[in-house]
Amino acid sequence: MRPGIIMDEKIKMAHGGGAAASRRLIEQVFLKYFDNKILRGMDDSAELPPCKGRLAFTTDSYVASPVEFPGGNIGKLAVCGTVNDLSVKGANPKWLSAAFILEEGLETALLERILAAMRDAANEAGVLIVTGDTKVVERGKADKIFITTAGVGEIPEGINISAANAKPGDAIIISGPLGAHGVALMNARHNLGIKSDIKTDSAPLNKLAAAAAQNGATVMRDITRGGLCAALNEIADAANVAIELDETLVPVEADVAAACALLGLDPLDIANEGRLIAFVPQQKSAQTLAAMRAVRYGEKAVIAGTVVSSGKAVVELKTKAGGRRILRLPEGEQLPRIC
Amino acid sequence: MRPGIIMDEKIKMAHGGGAAASRRLIEQVFLKYFDNKILRGMDDSAELPPCKGRLAFTTDSYVASPVEFPGGNIGKLAVCGTVNDLSVKGANPKWLSAAFILEEGLETALLERILAAMRDAANEAGVLIVTGDTKVVERGKADKIFITTAGVGEIPEGINISAANAKPGDAIIISGPLGAHGVALMNARHNLGIKSDIKTDSAPLNKLAAAAAQNGATVMRDITRGGLCAALNEIADAANVAIELDETLVPVEADVAAACALLGLDPLDIANEGRLIAFVPQQKSAQTLAAMRAVRYGEKAVIAGTVVSSGKAVVELKTKAGGRRILRLPEGEQLPRIC
Numbered sequence: 001m002r003p004g005i006i007m008d009e010k011i012k013m014a015h016g017g018g019a020a021a022s023r024r025l026i027e028q029v030f031l032k033y034f035d036n037k038i039l040r041g042m043d044d045s046a047e048l049p050p051c052k053g054r055l056a057f058t059t060d061s062y063v064a065s066p067v068e069f070p071g072g073n074i075g076k077l078a079v080c081g082t083v084n085d086l087s088v089k090g091a092n093p094k095w096l097s098a099a100f101i102l103e104e105g106l107e108t109a110l111l112e113r114i115l116a117a118m119r120d121a122a123n124e125a126g127v128l129i130v131t132g133d134t135k136v137v138e139r140g141k142a143d144k145i146f147i148t149t150a151g152v153g154e155i156p157e158g159i160n161i162s163a164a165n166a167k168p169g170d171a172i173i174i175s176g177p178l179g180a181h182g183v184a185l186m187n188a189r190h191n192l193g194i195k196s197d198i199k200t201d202s203a204p205l206n207k208l209a210a211a212a213a214q215n216g217a218t219v220m221r222d223i224t225r226g227g228l229c230a231a232l233n234e235i236a237d238a239a240n241v242a243i244e245l246d247e248t249l250v251p252v253e254a255d256v257a258a259a260c261a262l263l264g265l266d267p268l269d270i271a272n273e274g275r276l277i278a279f280v281p282q283q284k285s286a287q288t289l290a291a292m293r294a295v296r297y298g299e300k301a302v303i304a305g306t307v308v309s310s311g312k313a314v315v316e317l318k319t320k321a322g323g324r325r326i327l328r329l330p331e332g333e334q335l336p337r338i339c
Numbered sequence: 340m341r342p343g344i345i346m347d348e349k350i351k352m353a354h355g356g357g358a359a360a361s362r363r364l365i366e367q368v369f370l371k372y373f374d375n376k377i378l379r380g381m382d383d384s385a386e387l388p389p390c391k392g393r394l395a396f397t398t399d400s401y402v403a404s405p406v407e408f409p410g411g412n413i414g415k416l417a418v419c420g421t422v423n424d425l426s427v428k429g430a431n432p433k434w435l436s437a438a439f440i441l442e443e444g445l446e447t448a449l450l451e452r453i454l455a456a457m458r459d460a461a462n463e464a465g466v467l468i469v470t471g472d473t474k475v476v477e478r479g480k481a482d483k484i485f486i487t488t489a490g491v492g493e494i495p496e497g498i499n500i501s502a503a504n505a506k507p508g509d510a511i512i513i514s515g516p517l518g519a520h521g522v523a524l525m526n527a528r529h530n531l532g533i534k535s536d537i538k539t540d541s542a543p544l545n546k547l548a549a550a551a552a553q554n555g556a557t558v559m560r561d562i563t564r565g566g567l568c569a570a571l572n573e574i575a576d577a578a579n580v581a582i583e584l585d586e587t588l589v590p591v592e593a594d595v596a597a598a599c600a601l602l603g604l605d606p607l608d609i610a611n612e613g614r615l616i617a618f619v620p621q622q623k624s625a626q627t628l629a630a631m632r633a634v635r636y637g638e639k640a641v642i643a644g645t646v647v648s649s650g651k652a653v654v655e656l657k658t659k660a661g662g663r664r665i666l667r668l669p670e671g672e673q674l675p676r677i678c
Contacts (some may be wrong), residue, residue, distance in 0.1 A: 017672040018564025042577065043501055044560060045397035045428035047494065051390065058384035059489055060437035060472045065480075089384035097398035098532045099487045101440070133487075137676060140392060141404075143480040148438045148472075150398055155386065210578070221383060225357025230560055238381065269377030271357070333356040 007242060011106040016136030025134060029108065033115040034098075035123075038130040046130035051154055056091035058082060059150035065337040066293035067114065067144050069188035071199025074147055075114035077273055077339055079121035079129075080204045081152040081224065087209035088220035090161035091153030093125060099133040099150050103142040104273075114145065116327045125204035127151070155210055165218040171285035172243065172305035173278045175208060175298050176201070177251040180229060182270035182335055183259045195263065196255045203274030208298045214277075215291035222276045227269040229315070229327050231277055232335055233304075236313040245327065249304035268317075269330050271338045279307065280299030347377035350445040355475030364473060372454040373437075373461075377469040378467065385469035388494055389432055395430035398419060398489035404676040406453065406483050408527035410538025413486055414453035416612055416678055418460035419543045420563065421490040427559035427615055429500035430492030432464060437488050438472040442481040453484065462545035466490070502577035504557040510624035511582065511644035512556075512617045514547060514637050515540070516590040517567060521609035521674055522598045533601065535594045540596075542613030548639045551615075554630035555623030561615045563678060566608040568654070568666050570616055571644075573651040582654045584666065588643035607656075608669050610677045618646065 007028040014021035033037070038046045060081050067074040079096065086093040098118065102111070122129055181200040186192065209220055219239075221231040226248070236243050252260075252267045260267050274297055280288040285303060292298035308316075315327040346367040347534045353360035370378070372563075399420050406413040418435065425432040437457065441450070461468055518540040525531065548559055560570040567589070575582050591599075591606045599606050613636055619627040624642060631637035647655075654666040 012672075013675045014670070014672040016564075017669070017675070019569050019672075020668040020670045021488060021672070022565070023668065035508040036631055041628050042573070043428055044424040045430060045492070047428065047488075048394040048396055050393055054389055055387040055394075055491070056384040057434055057436060057491060058470050059438045059487070061438040061440050061474045061487060063440060063474045065476075085383040089382055089386065092382060095396055097396060099398045099400040099489075099490045101400050101402060101485055101487075131397050135400045135402045135676075137402050137404075137482060140479065141478060142485075146440055146481075146485065148398070148400060148440075148486075148487035148489075149526075150436045150438075151384075152394070152491060153384070162380070214363070225355075226361070233382070257659050269358075328499040329359040329362065329565045330356075331353070331359045333351075333353040333358075333360070336356070337474075 007108060009108050011104060011136055013104055013136050015285040018136060020321040029112060033119040034129045036128050038128060053157060053167055054155040056086050056089040056153045056155055058085040059148060061148040061336050062144060062339055063142060063146050066081045066188050069200060070184045072202045073114050073117050075118040076121050076202050077103050077257060078147040078149045079118045080202050080273060082149040083125045083127060083204045083206055083224040086151050086153035087206040088222050090159035090213045091155045093127045093151055093153040093206050095152045096127050096129045096149050097131045098129050098147060101146040102134065102136045103141055103144050104136055104139045106144055121204055125206050141323050143229045159213050161213060161220050163219055166235050166239035166241050166279050166307050168307050168309050169282045169308040171282055171303045173280065173289055173292060173301055174251060174275045174304045175292060176300040177253045178199055178272055178275060179260055179267035179270045181273045182255050182338055185338055186263060186335065194259050198255055201272050201274035203297045205274060205276055205297055208292060208295045209276060211291040211295045212278040212288055215288045216280045217278035217288055219279035220276055223272045225271045227271060229268045232315045233329050240310060241307045241311050242309045242312055244308045244317045244318060245305035247320045249302060251302055252301060265334060269334055273339060279303060346447060348447050350441045350443060350475055351521035351545050352443055352475050355473060368451060372458040373468045375467050377467060380452035392496060392601055393494040395425050395428040395492045395494055397424040398487065399424065400485060400487040401678055402485050403678050404482060405527050408539060409523045411541045412453050412456050413484060414540050415458040415460050417488045418457045418485040418678065419541050419612060421488040422464045422466060422543045422545055424563040425490050425492035426545040427561050429552045430494045430497035431547050432490055432492040433465045434491045435466050435468045435488050436470045437468050437486060440481055440485040441473065442483050443474045443475055443478045445483055445529060460543055464545050486608050498552050500559050501550060502558055502574045505574050505580050505618050506647050507648050508648040509618040510630060510642045511622055512591060512619065512640055513643045515639045517611055517614060518591055518594045518595040518599055518609045520612045521677055522595050523601060524677055525674065533628045537594055538573045540611050540613035542636045544613060544615055544636055545630060547634045548615060550630040550634045551617040551627055554627045555619045556617040556627055558618035560616055562611045564610045566610060568607045569668055571654045572668050575654050579649060579650055579652050580646045581648045582644060583657060585645045585657045586659045588641060590639060590641055604673060608673055612678060619645050648667035
């Protein structure tokens with residue numbers, strides 16, 4: 001710590017320069033939120049305790065706009081998203097890295113709110129942020145803040161979760177109502193003035209995913225960009241199976257459904273940040289569903305579809321009107337920069 | 340693969356949307372360069388083979404401007420930088436993640452040149468890029484391309500490299516001439532017209548670092564942002580020792596020295612992307628130096644300083660003129676966006 005020199009109210013280019021100002025930013029801001037023994041080592045790499053068994057490794061960049069929205073901010077997304085990517089692989093998320101690209105002029109107070117949300121999400125998930133990096137680019141060369149997290153988790157013995165596992169007869173469980181994150185973010189971005197208290201669903205799903213994996217789930221995905229439609233298509237392709245989804249069973253809260261109708265959005269295509277799907281053999285589906293409902297963020301889990309056959313990769317929707325249609329990957333970009 | 344629809348010549352917002360266009364970008368561009376069995380799994384996380392012993396974990400974002408410069412591009416930096424952060428911890432780099440933030444309108448051909456450089460650097464270092472992510476932001480909300488890599492490596496039994504290990508009597512080895520990366524990048528950025536063939540020093544240093552660690556090095560750092568000055572100050576602080584650096588022994592090539600004089604830059608403060616320092620107890624220093632010189636990128640290694648005492652963290656320079664001065668962390672930002 002350099003006593004006497006306090007942190008600036010706004011981020012300057014020098015905060016990314018690797019010298020005195022960088023150090024002040026790290027010591028006075030980042031370490032205030034992320035302090036732990038491994039991070040304190042401040043070497044070029046963090047040394048992790050010995051790990052048992054197989055590891056899962058993942059990364060995501062977060063460029064959400066706006067960076068703050070009802071129920072969360074880009075920092076919460078960055079921690080929960082990587083926790084969830086590890087969790088749906090059946091891993092226990094353990095260690096996270098966090099790399100920041102800051103736009104010159106970013107308010108330090110906003111950065112601190114984002115870091116506080118990261119700390120809170122990491123605490124809830126039981127993960128440590130053990131290594132990081134900060135770069136600063138000139139005003140107009142980024143959009144306030146981009147965050148990239150990577151994560152390492154341990155896959156317990158006997159757990160083998162993969163999209164390729166999907167088999168005819170599997171029940172498809174959706175962990176909770178869809179679409180809230182997308183609507184909350186669009187409302188905040190465009191000042192749509194939709195009067196509602198719709199909040200992002202962003203949440204760490206590691207305990208929920210562990211409950212599913214320990215009770216029979218063989219395939220899991222978190223339903224992010226591309227929504228349920230993309231997640232189901234990816235699984236159908238990976239396992240070469242036909243999936244049937246029953247639209248009347250897909251959970252969407254009434255206020256989200258109303259907002260989607262107003263905005264011309266389909267809840268099946270919207271990104272969520274705290275929802276997952278789990279595939280489970282039919283005979284275990286009641287057990288898995290009960291286990292998921294007993295865990296936070298899984299209370300409203302439902303079975304909404306099945307794997308009907310193998311040999312052809314397709315996702316079919318039984319519509320509310322009683323018809324059937326193929327659910328294809330949307331071609332364009334419905335909701336840019338949603339995560 | 341979606342036959343019949345070919346990749347666009349420029350990146351569009353839809354390429355970050357998680358649906359059909361995203362998939363084309365991944366299948367037709369990214370997998371062309373990064374294909375391997377783990378990445379092919381295309382699950383939310385990569386599953387790594389069982390690992391032995393302790394792990395090292397690190398991350399860095401790369402925002403270099405311009406993105407191409409003599410001897411390399413931002414992709415080469417992104418792979419080598421993370422390989423090197425693992426290497427100077429004494430780890431064998433094994434697995435990398437790569438997350439891309441692309442600006443709408445980026446030329447696909449430029450992206451491919453960057454990916455090709457990443458592939459080549461990963462091949463040279465013997466690491467696999469096993470997981471990744473791509474986001475796209477609107478034109479003017481980023482600067483062509485930002486890349487964040489994270490890396491996981493294995494620390495061999497008996498290797499314990501840490502800045503805190505520095506002890507009085509240690510010799511300080513610099514692995515090669517300083518300053519080339521900074522000068523190459525500034526020359527490219529500003530069309531300075533310095534007639535020279537100065538190229539970035541960007542290189543994967545894992546074999547060099549392993550040779551140093553196996554032959555007595557107890558402290559290593561790669562000399563990136565903040566230059567040699569910042570690296571030595573960090574070590575002095577971490578170990579609470581006084582370091583003496585002999586300016587006449589610090590290796591700087593003549594053309595780089597001339598360019599620095601012209602630009603008003605100090606080679607001691609400039610980022611390198613393929614240089615490291617190693618601290619080694621005096622009695623082993625000849626062995627370590629010989630081992631480093633026998634490895635690629637270490638041919639010009641020299642001993643340029645010593646740890647003189649403990650109890651006070653300070654870095655002192657014996658100048659070419661015969662004087663002495665304290666080397667402090669520079670306060671401002673000499674070279675923004677150099678990596």
